[in-house]
Amino acid sequence: xxxxxxxxxxxxxxxxxxxxxxxxxxxxxxxxxxxxxxxxxxxxxxxxxxxxxxxxxxxxxxxxxxxxxxxxxxxxxxxxxxxxxxxxxxxxxxxxxxxxxxxxxxxxxxxxxxxxxxxxxxxxxxxxxxxxxxxxxxxxxxxxxxxxxxxxxxxxxxxxxxxxxxxxxxxxxxxxxxxxxxxxxxxxxxxxxxxxxxxxxxxxxxxxxxxxxxxxxxxxxxxxxxxxxxxxxxxxxxxxxxxxxxxxxxxxxxxxxxxxxxxxxxxxxxxxxxxxxxxxxxxxxxxxxxxxxxxxxxxxxxxxxxxxxxxxxxxxxxxxxxxxxxxxxxxxxxxxxxxxxxxxxxxxxxxxxxxxxxxxxxxxxxxxxxxxxxxxxxxxxxxxxxxxxxxxxxxxxxxxxxxxxxxxxxxxxxxxxxxxxxxxxxxxxxxxxxxxxxxxxxxxxxxxxxxxxxxxxxxxxxxxxxxxxxxxxxxxxxxxxxxxxxxxxxxxxxxxxxxxxxxxxxxxxxxxxxxxxxxxxxxxxxxxxxxxxxxxxxxxxxxxxxxxxxxxxxxxxxxxxxxxxxxxxxxxx
Numbered sequence: 001x002x003x004x005x006x007x008x009x010x011x012x013x014x015x016x017x018x019x020x021x022x023x024x025x026x027x028x029x030x031x032x033x034x035x036x037x038x039x040x041x042x043x044x045x046x047x048x049x050x051x052x053x054x055x056x057x058x059x060x061x062x063x064x065x066x067x068x069x070x071x072x073x074x075x076x077x078x079x080x081x082x083x084x085x086x087x088x089x090x091x092x093x094x095x096x097x098x099x100x101x102x103x104x105x106x107x108x109x110x111x112x113x114x115x116x117x118x119x120x121x122x123x124x125x126x127x128x129x130x131x132x133x134x135x136x137x138x139x140x141x142x143x144x145x146x147x148x149x150x151x152x153x154x155x156x157x158x159x160x161x162x163x164x165x166x167x168x169x170x171x172x173x174x175x176x177x178x179x180x181x182x183x184x185x186x187x188x189x190x191x192x193x194x195x196x197x198x199x200x201x202x203x204x205x206x207x208x209x210x211x212x213x214x215x216x217x218x219x220x221x222x223x224x225x226x227x228x229x230x231x232x233x234x235x236x237x238x239x240x241x242x243x244x245x246x247x248x249x250x251x252x253x254x255x256x257x258x259x260x261x262x263x264x265x266x267x268x269x270x271x272x273x274x275x276x277x278x279x280x281x282x283x284x285x286x287x288x289x290x291x292x293x294x295x296x297x298x299x300x301x302x303x304x305x306x307x308x309x310x311x312x313x314x315x316x317x318x319x320x321x322x323x324x325x326x327x328x329x330x331x332x333x334x335x336x337x338x339x340x341x342x343x344x345x346x347x348x349x350x351x352x353x354x355x356x357x358x359x360x361x362x363x364x365x366x367x368x369x370x371x372x373x374x375x376x377x378x379x380x381x382x383x384x385x386x387x388x389x390x391x392x393x394x395x396x397x398x399x400x401x402x403x404x405x406x407x408x409x410x411x412x413x414x415x416x417x418x419x420x421x422x423x424x425x426x427x428x429x430x431x432x433x434x435x436x437x438x439x440x441x442x443x444x445x446x447x448x449x450x451x452x453x454x455x456x457x458x459x460x461x462x463x464x465x466x467x468x469x470x471x472x473x474x475x476x477x478x479x480x481x482x483x484x485x486x487x488x489x490x491x492x493x494x495x496x497x498x499x500x501x502x503x504x505x506x507x508x509x510x511x512x513x514x515x516x517x518x519x520x521x522x523x524x525x526x527x528x529x530x531x532x533x534x535x536x537x538x539x540x541x542x543x544x545x546x547x548x549x550x551x552x553x554x555x556x557x558x559x560x561x562x563x564x565x566x567x568x569x570x571x572x573x
Contacts (some may be wrong), residue, residue: 021073028066033279041272098316110193119304140287148280178299187225330358330520337388363531366540410488412496416475418467424459430486446481472499
C-alpha cells in the first residue's frame with residue numbers, strides 16, 4: 001500500500017497548501033464555541049447588547065473565513081485526488097501493455113478492468129480522506145480536548161471516558177470487514193466477466209434461448225457480491241450510531257453534572273462554559289467519528305492497493321535487449337521449436353523445424369487447433385519457445401529485442417482489431433507518416449477502396465469501437481490495408497481471408513503478390529485455394545509439422561493435405 005500512495009509525492013506542494021487551508025478552517029471551528037460562550041456569559045447574562053453585536057460580528061467573520069478556507073482546501077484536495085487517480089490508471093494501463101499473455105490470463109481481463117476503475121476510485125476516496133482529515137482530525141481532537149479542559153477539567157473528563165470504547169469497536173470492525181471486502185471485490189470481477197461474456201456472445205445466447213440461464217448466472221454473482229458488501233456496510237454502520245449515542249450520553253452527563261455543580265456552588269463553571277464544553281465534545285466526537293471511518297476503510301484500501309499492486313508488480317515482458325536498427329532479409333528458421341502453454345498437458349506445437357528463405361511465399365495449413373496461430377505468436381515474440389529456437393537472419397529471437405522483431409514484421413492477426421476513430425486513423429496505425437496516396441494504394445490492394453468511395457466522408461468515416469458498423473469482410477480488408485501500408489520485409493496473414501468471398505480473395509492475393517514481390521509472405525489458412533499457389537505449403541496436424549512442399553507434391557504424398565483438399569473441392573484436381 002505504501003508503494004501505491006507514493007504516487008501522491010508529486011502533489012506534496014498542493015497537499016501542503018490544502019492542509020494549510022483545512023487547518024485554518026479547523027481553527028475557525030474551534031474558535032466559535034469560545035465566542036459563543038462569551039456571548040452567553042458576558043453579553044446575554046449582563047444584558048450588554050454592544051458586546052453581543054460585536055461578538056456576533058466576530059462569529060460571522062470567523063464563519064466566513066472557515067467557509068472560504070474549506071472551499072479552497074476542498075478544491076485543492078479534489079485536484080490532488082483527480083491527479084492521483086489519473087496517474088494510477090496510467091500506471092496500470094502502461095503495465096498491462098507490458099504484461100505477458102500468461103499474466104493477463106492469470107488475473108483476467110475483467111479483473112484488470114475492475115482494478116483500473118473500482119479499485120482506483122477506492123484508493124482515490126482514501127486519498128481524499130487523507131488530504132482532508134490528516135490535519136483536521138488531530139487538530140479538532142487535541143484542540144477540542146485542550147479548550148474544554150480550560151473551561152472545566154471534571155466535565156471534560158467525561159468525554160475521555162467514551163473514547164476507548166469507540167476505538168475498541170472500530171478495531172474489531174476493521175478486522176472483521178477486510179475479508180468481506182476481499183470477497184466482494186472478487187465477485188465484482190466475476191460480475192464484470194459475466195457481463196463481458198454476455199455482450200460478446202449475445203447472438204449465441206439468443207440463438208440457443210439461454211437468456212434465462214445467463215440471467216441466473218449474473219444474478220447469483222450479483223447476489224453474492226451484494227451480500228458481502230451489505231455485511232461490510234452493516235459492520236461499518238455500527239460506528240456512527242454508537243458514536244452518536246456516546247456523544248448524546250456525554251452531553252446529558254455534562255449538562256446534568258454541570259447543572260448540579262452550579263446549583264451547589266461547587267464550581268465556578270458557568271452556563272456559557274457548559275455550552276462551550278458541549279460544543280467541544282461535539283467537535284471531538286466528530287473527529288473521532290472521522291478517524292473511525294478512516295480506520296475502518298483502511299482494510300478496504302489495503303485490499304484495493306494489493307489488487308492494483310498485483311498488476312503493477314507483474315514481471316511483464318522481459319525485453320532488456322536494446323532495440324537495434326536492423327532490417328531483416330526475410331530469412332526465418334524454426335529449429336526444433338516446441339511451445340507449451342501454462343497448465344497444458346501437451347505442447348501446442350512440438351519439434352517444429354523448417355526454413356523460409358527471403359522472398360518466399362509460404363502457407364501454413366491445417367485444421368482448427370493444429371497449432372498454426374501458435375507459430376505466429378512465436379514469430380512475433382508474443383511467446384518464446386519452451387524448447388528449440390526461432391531464428392531471423394541467423395540470430396535467435398532470444399538475442400533480439402521484441403521491438404526489433406516486430407518492426408520488421410507486418411501482420412494481420414486472426415481476430416480483426418478495429419479501433420474507434422476514422423478509417424484513415426486505423427490504416428495509419430501501420431505507418432503513421434503515410435501520405436494520402438499510400439493510404440489509397442493500400443486500400444485498393446486490400447479491395448477496400450470501393451467501399452470507401454461509396455461513403456460520403458470517405459477515409460474520414462467514423463468507425464465505432466471494434467468496428468461495429470463494419471461487416472466481417474470489411475474488417476478483414478481494413479486490417480489487411482493497415483498491414484500492407486507498412487513497408488516490412490516479412491508479411492504474416494493469420495487466417496485473414498476467411499470472411500472474403502473467393503473472387504475478392506483472388507483479386508486481393510493477385511495485387512498483394514505484386515506489392516509484396518521480393519518480400520517474405522506467410523499465410524496461415526484453412527483454405528486450400530489460399531495456399532495452393534504458394535512456393536511452400538507447411539501442413540500442420542495436432543501441433544506437429546507433418547509435411548511440407550508444393551501443392552502438387554503434397555497431393556501425391558500427404559494424406560492429411562489430400563483430405564483437406566478433397567473436403568473443400570470435392571476431390572477435383
